[in-house]
Amino acid sequence: MPFPLVFALLLWSTTAYAQAVLELAAPSPERRRELVHLVRQDCGSCHGMTLQGGLGPPLTPAALRDRPVDSMVATIYGGRPGTPMPPWHRFLSEAEARWIVEQLRAGFPQ
Ligand code: HEC
Structure with a gap:
């Protein structure tokens, strides 16, 4: 096989793989709704219902x-x-904690 073709194939397969892994790590739509609710209710009790701060920053x-x-x-x-x-590992996975951080940084969904 000519080298550029091998390279293109390799690049394609690693991007496809990375995308698949990211998809697997992302919570399902239903789980996302649960996580948004958790953050608004439970995190909101310390960080403020609008997340503008309270007991927590x-x-x-x-x-x-x-x-x-x-x-x-x-x-x-x-x-x-x-x-x-407090720790939240009993209620969510590390990947879900990462998803929450991404949402917080982007502007948390209602
Ligand atoms: C019982 C109160 C309380 C609850 C509930 C709570 N937090 Fe916190 N959180 C705090 C306090 C206080 C701090 C600051 C800790 C410190 O002094 O370093 C903090 C810090 C943080 C930080 C670090 C912020 C920074 O500027 O580094 C993040 C992120 C965070 N909380 C997210 C959450 C999330 C998400 C939840 C819900 C899953 C949550 N917290 C629930 C009190 C709380």
Whole structure:
């Protein structure tokens, strides 16, 4: 096989693979609705019903823009010991915590 063809095939298969993995990691539409409800109700009790802050800091796109994504995922999944921020690993997966962070950074759905 000519080299450019092999390269193109390799590139195509890795992108297709990456897309499949991302799709698998993304929560289903039904689960997304549950997660949005969880954030509005449970996270909202500390971070404010409109996520503008309360006992916990604001979770708005402006507030989170400069925060490292991985550390926010870890904060949601594992909590922050020594602060009121509780761990949520009993209620969601790490991939779901990452999905929530992405939504928060983009402007959380109603
Ligand atoms: C009992 C109150 C409480 C609840 C419920 C709560 N949080 Fe928090 N959260 C806090 C506090 C307080 C902090 C700040 C911790 C610190 O001082 O570092 C925090 C920090 C965070 C941070 C880090 C923000 C930053 O600026 O680094 C994120 C992200 C976060 N919470 C998301 C969530 C999400 C998502 C939920 C719901 C799944 C949630 N929190 C539920 C109290 C809470």
